[in-house]
Amino acid sequence: DEAQMILSAIDIATVNSECTLPIFLQFGAPDRIFFIGSVQNGNIRTRFETVHTHHAFSKHKCLSGLADIFKERLNDSTIPALDITVAIELEYIIRNDFDYDNDLHIDEKYIKNLGACSLPFSTRRDVVKEFRLLTGWPALKQEAITDTINYSDLDPYAAPRWRASVTFHKGVQGLLHSGLSKAKEYLKSIDETTVTEKLGPKPSENRSAAEIFRPVVDSGGSGMNINIGGVQLPINEIRLKEIITTIFNVVNQSAPLKHHHSNELLNDIENTLKSAKAALPGSIVDNLTKSIILALVQPDSTKNRTLSVCQIWEAFTEEIRKYWETNKDIPGLENTTVPDLSKCLLHQKLQMIQCCIDSRRKRHELYDQTKNFSTHEDEFFDAPDEFDEETPLTATNTVNNEPEGRLQKSETLKLLNRPEQPLYIPITQDRSPMTEDMLEEHAEYLASMPGDDRVKAQLDTLLSDMQAFKAANPGCCIEDFVRWHSPRDYVEEEDGTGHLSERMDMEDNVWRTTWKEARPIAVAHQNRLFNESKEAEKILHSFMFFKISDIFKMLMPMSLICAIRRLIEEGL
Template sequence: MAADSDPESEVFEITDFTTASEWERFISKVEEVLNDWKLIGESSKKTPDKGEYTSGLWEEKGDEVLFADFKFSIRHHYFLQEACEKEEVEDIGEDSLPVATQDLLSTNNDFPPIAHCLVRWYGLREFVVIAPAANDAVISESKCNLLLSSVSIALGNTGCQVPIFVQIHQKWRKLYVGECQGPGVRTDFEMVHLRKVPNQYTHLSGLLDIFKSKIGCPLTSLPPVNIAIRFTYILQDWQQYFWPQQPPDIDALVGGEVGGLEFGKLPFGACEDPISELHLATTWPCLTEGIVVDNDVYSDLDPLQAPQWSVRVRKADNPQCMLGDFVSEFFRLCRRKESTDELLGKSAFEENGKEAADISQALSKLTEPAPVPIHKLSVTSMVHSARKKIRKHRGGDESPLSNEVLNAILFFLFPDAKLLDGSEGKPSSSTGNIASQFENEDYHLYSQLKSAPLDSLTYKLALCLCMVNFYHGGVRGVAHLWQEFVLEMRYRWENNCLIPGLASGPPDLKCCLLHQKLQMLNCCIGRKKARDEGKKASATDFSSDKSPNRTANDPGESEKSKYEVGKSWDSWSDSEDEFFECHSDTEELKESGQEATKKSSSKDDSKEPLVLKPEGRLHQSGNLTLLSTGEPLYIPVTQEPAPMTEDLLEEQSEVLAKLGTSAEGAHLRARMQSACLLSDMESFKAANPGCGLEDFVRWYSPRDYVEEEVTDEKGNVVIKGELSQRMKIPNNMWVEAWETAKCTPAHRQRRLFDDTKEAEKVLHYLAVQKPADLTRHLLPCVIHAALLKRLRKISRPSRRL
């Protein structure tokens, strides 16, 4: 009794039957996903039109669910379709079939060419697929039945009428089983894979027998069955047939023959057949079982008599195509880190020890300049000497590019090289003529891609580098060609040879930055060439204007001649940072007012106006006259504004933005931006002695000079003008610039555009470019060329097709 009454000896076991199992959690998660996707209850949609599955849009969304530690992916595939009208919704009763069952009975969209396999097999417009995640597979029969039970319970609990399929076995088999539930009806989807099809199921009559037995209809006389038939013939071997497109001549391209290379064109074509299979489908879209006969003895289904034929092409996986390989290999250069020096050895731009200047003699060279005659070297000799230096620095290594290939590329890029051999060299033709030949959308495609115009030097350089990278040495060949290109740019700058294949004028900001840099260098060459020609012309005029009776012993005449001609152009060096500064008024008037100023002592004589000699006149500006003197107003010769590339514009914007918003910063910003205005004012003063700010504004900014009719004291109507209100603002920059401006013609002003400095900056920018940087600059040009090549092939198909 004592033992029975001991409370510690009593054990109570409590079992909690409310704890959910892994199976229940899985079903609950599936139901939760169906609720989130709003697939609960009935859905009303109109019957899709014929062929709408092919022309419409399909979408899918997915989620993941867990069964214990096994992960499944659940995907919802559906066809985008407008919602059904309210009138059609009211007609749907409780006994209406689910949408999936209606799709099974519809023949409007049988055999869609591009769709999910379940759409092709069952004609469904909406379904859900549960499949193992990653590469796992559900193989055992017990697990398949467990998943089907889970799907059936989830459909019953939620009232979802969208069919749910479960993918079993390996994914490559595309084996699905599924279920669809509706009010009073349930549809089971089953599939069977057979190694060998039984003979009785290889024709229509056998398939009809198994179809009727599966339906199990108790009626003795069944209605006729509607049939849609398609036979597909697969062709996998057509070696005996010719390709529609002629394959590229690989041997000529890689055999080292220069004659087989076309540097201005990208290759096009496949090195192997890009088509693996050709499917021919013969279709009978809608038939009744009594119309045709197809059994093991006789068949009415002759493919030649089929009402519909269709062809489908299955492409090979990653076939080797010339255009794609070229662009891909060129794009891979963007990831390279090596510089040109690392690829080719010590920099070829550095002079050797004998040619290098001794630092101890630097000052003596500056103070004792010795004119060295510059021989007019030809492009060929210049490239030859540069190549000798490159070989010396490489230590005798073989060059990536042979002489034959390199010369062919250089003559392709610079067609004027043969004209420059032993001659002065005529100015390069711009791309203006090229543009007139390609006035179409394809030519102007470069502005959308920020590439370069067709047949421009930049465009051709990109194609040559792409060809060299693929066939001639890869990245080392690219570095070699680029080094030769930079040497050619240096030669043309030093010898005043314009660069061919570049449009005249300032850099085109619609093009890539490298093209802008080359245009900038061409502008520098043009300015330097024009200035040198002006020096020669001035020297010739000076020598021809000398009178025989003038002697060097006359100091007055010699001083006067010195002023009229100006300082000798040959005494100035373009490589030095020296410019012609504006002379003072006294120095300007040596001829006309120097003696009068020295001899005049009375008050009246000192007030006499000094007579200035006009300089730098272009032409007269219509009927305009100076307000103070009544003399005709002349348009002066002005300096052209400095051309700028997009990186220089960005740098200038950053500098101006850093000045801040203070009054001092705004004033400094205005002065920095008024350099061109100050130069034009000085030119205007030199061309129109005695002019005022009002005269300058009338020519430079007519809107800022307001004229109105007034009546004078005598009653006559006269026109009176004055500056606009913005010109009268205190501390106006125009007024300050006018008061600061000196009377200096454009040819004696400090240059707004220092072509020597800018050219050296461009040449340094080109020399420090790595092959990867160069590739990033030219990649838009290569893509541009590839697009044009593809468009031309589409517009001009092969005659063999």
């Protein structure tokens, strides 16, 4: 009754508005799909009703049978077939209504088929609850289509119109999302246990035979899984070696996103990703990040996933130490000069270790080439308390000293006090490379010092260069040094003479003060400004004693970039 009342209101509205569109009203249980409706076309009103039958006639399942019903309802069998226009829409439905456990483990074959440094995608279960495909043939003459019980032209592939819709299961979590979520949880972890403590001692490390086999004796030896290392680790040694080999297998780090067509949007995305504070794709940091994210989605317990991360990190640190101890270049970082502050901190620290490797290698080569090399690295000289007033302040009293630490001869410059002697460019110490956290610490250190001490601390490099210059050029003066080190501060006159700039010529100038303190000491005998052994060991030691949150603090920038790249790859 209510449906008929609403339908009557619809009829009145269509007459008043002169609407010629059919209007349908659904009623009853939704799954029964009952409709009534009407259409007002001038003085003719057509009613529509729905009838459900337990078993439909076979002829009513095809177009020819439905057309016959249409003619019967009109009670006019004289209507030619050509005057009947049909619109056909066939619906295909695939349902997946099974209820899955949200913690359903992923197919282990999928994980095994992934590379050691591949980010997972997809989900732990099928996310599609229902898929609907509507195929349509609009405005066709009945004679153009043959659709009978025995034969049909209605091939879905030949339909001029397709419309698809998908209904998804709610709450299904993708593997990539799951990995990033777990990484975020570890990042916020307050667990103070270090990687070394979680993994326990190495097999037979600081343990007697009695301690190793005590669990076996206490348990009677029945059904006991002997674990000499103390902790049952989820990744076996062979698999761990494969992972580390893959991590250090650096590929082309400038390769763009893989796509088969030129797209301005993709190029913009690529340029944006390159400017991100992370590391290049295919680098060690990129591979390490992917391998650890992959470990987070393994079908295993939370404890074992944590141990897997610790195993990979420890093995990664030990591999970096091998490169350091053997003076071998870290793959992909061979051309590093200083840490790139535009990259993530972990990448900077690896670059710093590469700088340490280069510095130690150069120092060893220098020691081998230096004449009369002394192994006493702590040798130093005190500046004299007084100067002879008759001796010019700009000259040194080392004319008779044997030159040492020369790199090459200057093609144009000669010593001012010894015009017959060419000026030699000295071998100097490399500037101390720093990562962004080291720069912050250094800035805080300088800010905490008194003014004079702060200035002196910033002149260590200048003092080293002056000492090396004096050792390479006996009898030189400060003007010689300035001409080489800071040519703009030496003014040459038209008559060929020259003098220091006004700021350099001031008596209290820090360059003059430092020159007076500098003694002729070649680089091979100087205290190192950059102690590569100390810096490398400091980084490696910190890696070994990272907490789980420290690992993901280092990896999170790269994790996000890797995830973005993975999404783009799936969308291409």
